[in-house]
Amino acid sequence: MLLEMLQSLPQVLIDGLALGAVYAVVALGYTMVYGILQLINFAHGEIFMTGAFIGTTFFILLMGMGWVSSVPQIFVLILVLIVTACLTGLLGMGIERVAYRPLRNAPRLIPLITAIGISFILQDVIRFIAELSSGNYIVTGPSLFTDQMTISFSSLSSIFNDASFKTSFLIVLVTAFILMISLDYFINRTKWGTAMRAVALDRETASLMSINVNKTISITFFIGSALGGATGVLFAVQYGTIDPFIGFILGMKAFIAAVLGGIGNIRGAMLGGILLGLLEMFASANLTLLTGGIFGAEYKDVFAFSILILVLIFKPEGLLGKPTAEKV
Amino acid sequence: MRLKKSVVLLLSSVLSIGMLAACSSKSKGDESANGSNVIKIATQTPLSGGSAIVGESMRLGAQMKLEEQAEKFKELGYTLKLESYDDQSDPKKGVSNANIIGADNSIYAVVGHFNSGVTIPSSEVYEKYKVAMVSPGATAVTVTDRGLKTVNRIVGRDDAQGPAGAKYAIETLGAKKIFIIQDKTAYGSGIADAFKVAAEEAGAEIVGYEGITVGEKDFNGVINQVLTKNPDLIYFGGIYSEAGIIIKQARDKGIDVPIMGGDGMDASGLVDIAGDAVKNTYITSVAGDSTATEAGKKFVEDYKAKFNKNAEAFSVYGYDAMGVILHAIENAINENDGKIPSKEKVAEAVRSVKDYEGVLTNVTFNEIGDNTNSKIYLYKFNEASYPGILEGEVGK
Numbered sequence: 153m154l155l156e157m158l159q160s161l162p163q164v165l166i167d168g169l170a171l172g173a174v175y176a177v178v179a180l181g182y183t184m185v186y187g188i189l190q191l192i193n194f195a196h197g198e199i200f201m202t203g204a205f206i207g208t209t210f211f212i213l214l215m216g217m218g219w220v221s222s223v224p225q226i227f228v229l230i231l232v233l234i235v236t237a238c239l240t241g242l243l244g245m246g247i248e249r250v251a252y253r254p255l256r257n258a259p260r261l262i263p264l265i266t267a268i269g270i271s272f273i274l275q276d277v278i279r280f281i282a283e284l285s286s287g288n289y290i291v292t293g294p295s296l297f298t299d300q301m302t303i304s305f306s307s308l309s310s311i312f313n314d315a316s317f318k319t320s321f322l323i324v325l326v327t328a329f330i331l332m333i334s335l336d337y338f339i340n341r342t343k344w345g346t347a348m349r350a351v352a353l354d355r356e357t358a359s360l361m362s363i364n365v366n367k368t369i370s371i372t373f374f375i376g377s378a379l380g381g382a383t384g385v386l387f388a389v390q391y392g393t394i395d396p397f398i399g400f401i402l403g404m405k406a407f408i409a410a411v412l413g414g415i416g417n418i419r420g421a422m423l424g425g426i427l428l429g430l431l432e433m434f435a436s437a438n439l440t441l442l443t444g445g446i447f448g449a450e451y452k453d454v455f456a457f458s459i460l461i462l463v464l465i466f467k468p469e470g471l472l473g474k475p476t477a478e479k480v
Numbered sequence: 481m482r483l484k485k486s487v488v489l490l491l492s493s494v495l496s497i498g499m500l501a502a503c504s505s506k507s508k509g510d511e512s513a514n515g516s517n518v519i520k521i522a523t524q525t526p527l528s529g530g531s532a533i534v535g536e537s538m539r540l541g542a543q544m545k546l547e548e549q550a551e552k553f554k555e556l557g558y559t560l561k562l563e564s565y566d567d568q569s570d571p572k573k574g575v576s577n578a579n580i581i582g583a584d585n586s587i588y589a590v591v592g593h594f595n596s597g598v599t600i601p602s603s604e605v606y607e608k609y610k611v612a613m614v615s616p617g618a619t620a621v622t623v624t625d626r627g628l629k630t631v632n633r634i635v636g637r638d639d640a641q642g643p644a645g646a647k648y649a650i651e652t653l654g655a656k657k658i659f660i661i662q663d664k665t666a667y668g669s670g671i672a673d674a675f676k677v678a679a680e681e682a683g684a685e686i687v688g689y690e691g692i693t694v695g696e697k698d699f700n701g702v703i704n705q706v707l708t709k710n711p712d713l714i715y716f717g718g719i720y721s722e723a724g725i726i727i728k729q730a731r732d733k734g735i736d737v738p739i740m741g742g743d744g745m746d747a748s749g750l751v752d753i754a755g756d757a758v759k760n761t762y763i764t765s766v767a768g769d770s771t772a773t774e775a776g777k778k779f780v781e782d783y784k785a786k787f788n789k790n791a792e793a794f795s796v797y798g799y800d801a802m803g804v805i806l807h808a809i810e811n812a813i814n815e816n817d818g819k820i821p822s823k824e825k826v827a828e829a830v831r832s833v834k835d836y837e838g839v840l841t842n843v844t845f846n847e848i849g850d851n852t853n854s855k856i857y858l859y860k861f862n863e864a865s866y867p868g869i870l871e872g873e874v875g876k
Contacts, residue, residue: 156781158706159708160704160705160707160708163700163704163707163733164701167698167700167701167704171698171700207790223613251501279528288532288533288749288752290530290749290753291751292621292752292753292755295755298732300732300734313707313708316732316733316734318732387697391663391698391725392723392725392728392753392755393697393698393721393725393728393753394697395530395721397695398697400695401695401696432701433700433701433704434701435701436700436701436704436705437701437702437704437705438703440688441689445527448689448690448691449690449691449702450664450690450691450692450693450703452691452701
C-alpha cells in the first residue's frame, strides 16, 4: 500500500501544486478583501471565471491573427495576462463602488447578500455572452504550452514513478509565485501597502492619519480582482476548457483555503491554497488505497475538509492567523 | 399604528393579487375547456448546463416534426403547439417543470428528457397527471422498470449498452485489465455498473472503479490512479463535458490506451473539448448514424436548412419521439370520432404504438414502454472530427 502511494507521489505533488497555486492566488483575493472590510466577497470566484473567459477570448482573437504565430507564446501570454488583469481589476473596483460601498455601514450580512447577487449576475451575463457568440457556453481555448516534460524520479530512487507534465504547469506555477511574491512585497514594502494595512487595522484611525480610505479600499479590490482574473487566465491555459460555473466550486475552495491559512493573512492564504490543492490531489489519488476500497476518489473533498475541520478545531484562527484580541 | 396600517396594506394587496391570479388562471382553463382545439406538446430537455448541446438538438428535432405535421392536424381541426421547457439537467427543475406541464390541460404529451436522473423523478409527476412521455435519450434501466403507464422511450437501455461495450472491449479490443470511472449520476453509475458486471462475466479484471464530481475541471487525481494501475482500457460512465477533459488529461499524462464510454459522450462537444486527444476513443451509443439511410440524409439536410445548425446525433431522436407522439395522438383522435381524447387515452395510444417507422428508428413499445426494436451502435474516433466512424451495431 505504502509502496503504491510512494510510486505515484511525484506526479501527485506536481498536479497538487498546479491546483494549489490556482487556489492560493484566488484565496488572496478573498483574504485581502476580508482583511480590510471584514467582508466575504463571494463574487470573487466569478471574477476569476470572468478572467478565464476574457483571457480565452483574447487568446482566440490573437491566435487568429497571422503575425502572432511568429511571436513566442510566452509574450502572448504575458500580454493577455496584463490586459485581463487590468480589465478584471476595473471590474472588481466597479463592483465595490456599486454594490459594497453604499452598504459599508450596513450590517455585515447585507453586503454578503449583494456579493452573492453579483456572483449570480456575473455567471449569467458571461453565459449569455458566450452563448451568443459561440452557441455554446462551454468554451475551449487554443492549446498552448503543450510540450511534454518528464522528470525522471525513478533515477532518484526506484520507489518512485516518473512524473510528467506539460509546460503549462511550469507557466502556471511560476506566474502564480511571481504574483504572490510581488503582492507580498507590495503589501509590506510600499506606501500603498502600508496604507492598506493601516486601514485593515483600524479604518477610522487610518482616516485621521490622512489616509484616503475609499481610495485604499478601491485599490485593494483592484489588486485582488486583478490577481483573480490573472489566475483565471492561468486556469484556462492549464485546463483548456472553461464554463461560466467554474468560479463557484473553485471560489468556495479558495475561500476555504483562505480560512485554513488564517483569513486576513496574505501568507496564510498562499499556504492554505497550496496545502488544500495538495491534500485534494493526494486524496483523490490514494483514498481507495487508504480505505481499502471503501471510499473512492469521489470522497476527496470529504477527506480534505475533515482535515480542515481538525485544523480549525485546534487552531480556530487558521494556520498563520493571529488570535485577535477583543477591541475595547 | 403605522405598522398596523402597512400590514393591512400588505395583506390586502396579497389578497387582491391572489384573486387576480385566480381569475386569470380560471379564464385560461375555460378557454381550453371550450375546445379551442389546441394540442400542446411539451419538450423538456436541458437547454442550459453541460448537456445543452444535446438538449437543444432534441428540441429542434421535435420542433421540426411538429411543424411538418401541423398542416395535417389543421385538417383534423386541431392546432399543434410546442412548449419547450429547460430542465437544466437538474432533477428539481425537471419536477417543477413537470408540475407546470401536468397542470396545463392542453399539454397532451412530453418529449423528454435526456438525463435519466431527471427523467425518473419527473415521470412520477407525468404519471400522476397521466401525461404521456416519450424519451429520446434516457437510457437508465429504472426509467421503464418501474412499470409506469405513461413512460416510454425509443432508445435502448443501459443494461444493453454496458454489455455491448464490454463485449466489444474484450472481444475486439482484447482488453483484460479495465479501469472504470463514473460521474456518480444515475446515468453514469448505471451504465458503468452494467459495463462492470458484463466485463467481469466475460473474464476481464476490473483494476479500479472510481467516481468524479460533475462540474470540476481537474481529474488528475483519478488519472494518477489509472497511471499506477496501468490498465489496457478505460471505461467512463458520464457525459461529454467531463469525458472530454478526462480524455485530454489522460493523454497528456501519456495514457494512450483506448477510452470507452456510453452515449452521454455522443456529442460534438466531446471533440471540441478533447481536440486531437480524442483519437482511440470508442463510444457505444443508442443513437445511430443519421446519415446511414436515405431518409436520414434528407433529415440532416433539412435540419441544416431550417436551423442553420448541423444535426447532432440526438436531433433525429427528438424528431422521431415527436413523430411517435403525433402518430399516437392521431390514432387516438380517429378512435374518438375526431373529438379530442382524454390525456389517459393518449397515453394508452402512445404505449400501443406498433411498428412506427421513424427516420432512424422503428418503434414498437413493450408493456413497460421500452422500444423492442432499439439498437446499440458503436463508434470510434480516429481523428478530431464528429461524428466518429460507425464500427458496428448490436441488436438488442
